[in-house]
Amino acid sequence: MMMPMSEPTEYWFPAKSYGWGWGIPSTWHGWVVLGAFAALLFAASVLFPPHSAPLAFGLSVFVLGAALVAICYAKGEPPRWRWGSK
16 A cells, blocks of 8 residues: 655745754745734834833733744744754
8 A cells, every 4th residue: 555645845934054943934924924023023112112111012022932933843944953064
């Protein structure tokens, strides 16, 4: 019995060549996520000005950053430490 070949996974965020983490997006999906992150970060700075509401601003930055990392983890290449093309 032959098993059907699974299609290759298209990562939204490729791994960086050096270090741990992800590089710039490689698909339009990734660019939309990155653009939404930037727009929401800007909106947070307008809604919660850092000089007058530092706790609310800091919490919003933390939540947005955690959401971005979670999306990168789910839709990006598996993270591991990389040393270039070795």
